[in-house]
Amino acid sequence: MDGVSVSFDGFKALNNLSLYVVAGELRAIIGPNGAGKTTMMDVITGKTRPDSGQLFFNGSVDLTKLDEAAIANLGIGRKFQKPTVFESQSVLDNLDLALKGNRRVFAGLFARLGKAQLERIDEVLERIALTDFRGQRAGNLSHGQKQWLEIGMLLMQDPELLLVDEPAAGMTDAETEKTAVMLQEIARSHSVVVVEHDMEFIRALDCHVTVLHEGSVLAEGSLDSLQNNRDVIEVYLGR
Numbered sequence: 001m002d003g004v005s006v007s008f009d010g011f012k013a014l015n016n017l018s019l020y021v022v023a024g025e026l027r028a029i030i031g032p033n034g035a036g037k038t039t040m041m042d043v044i045t046g047k048t049r050p051d052s053g054q055l056f057f058n059g060s061v062d063l064t065k066l067d068e069a070a071i072a073n074l075g076i077g078r079k080f081q082k083p084t085v086f087e088s089q090s091v092l093d094n095l096d097l098a099l100k101g102n103r104r105v106f107a108g109l110f111a112r113l114g115k116a117q118l119e120r121i122d123e124v125l126e127r128i129a130l131t132d133f134r135g136q137r138a139g140n141l142s143h144g145q146k147q148w149l150e151i152g153m154l155l156m157q158d159p160e161l162l163l164v165d166e167p168a169a170g171m172t173d174a175e176t177e178k179t180a181v182m183l184q185e186i187a188r189s190h191s192v193v194v195v196e197h198d199m200e201f202i203r204a205l206d207c208h209v210t211v212l213h214e215g216s217v218l219a220e221g222s223l224d225s226l227q228n229n230r231d232v233i234e235v236y237l238g239r
């Protein structure tokens with residue numbers, strides 16, 4: 001993102017925001033309420049159009065020229081804060097539905113992909129720690145498990161970049177810890193951008209952190225360096 005600005009009725013939600021994420025990186029984004037984190041995700045996924053600035057994916061694909069569906073098909077997946085799994089369906093069926101919704105990887109090949117499809121589901125089940133819950137109704141899962149299932153549904157689409165909004169919100173400490181490890185593992189083969197307020201979770205992610213404030217980058221670095229940064233303490237961490 002290079003010099004991206006977005007205004008709502010004259011209020012700058014993003015103000016000349018420049019942010020670069022390297023392919024394969026795990027990046028955490030923090031910042032006070034209203035800093036522009038959600039708007040940033042909206043702009044990357046094409047939900048909101050920037051008033052000015054540039055957005056490039058994989059170095060050369062200009063995201064400002066594409067609509068939401070084209071951006072999703074390109075391999076940018078987003079997980080919203082509230083889990084939206086199909087509660088009355090089993091864990092397995094939720095993953096299956098997510099796979100069938102994927103036109104990018106398996107387009108038109110379903111009839112021949114029974115085995116590959118099941119293997120893919122098994123792989124994802126393992127990654128989201130729900131192998132033993134595959135036959136359970138999604139509605140019976142804990143809040144944390146529902147979040148994992150939704151991460152799994154995203155993985156079924158095999159995005160290159162995952163945008164994950166406050167995954168640890170409402171999770172138990174054990175679930176939070178497990179989610180951090182899960183995202184670290186996912187980041188071995190994908191780029192992952194996580195927006196979060198939970199500092200214990202950010203610490204567990206052990207990655208480069210960007211602090212947003214008033215629509216731009218206030219500071220970047222390790223969590224340790226940010227916790228000693230006067231500006232960051234003033235606008236966010238010291239509160």
Ligand SMILES: Nc1ncnc2c1ncn2[C@@H]1O[C@H](COP(=O)(O)OP(=O)(O)OP(=O)(O)O)[C@@H](O)[C@H]1O
Pocket residue numbers: 008009012013031032033034035036037038039040
């Ligand atoms: N559609 C909209 N119309 C008007 N104002 C908006 C709109 N979307 C966001 N804003 C404003 O833009 C600013 C940035 O909001 P945004 O939701 O991106 O912040 P955030 O960092 O995600 O905050 P939070 O941590 O509370 O989710 C806020 O002041 C918000 O009120």
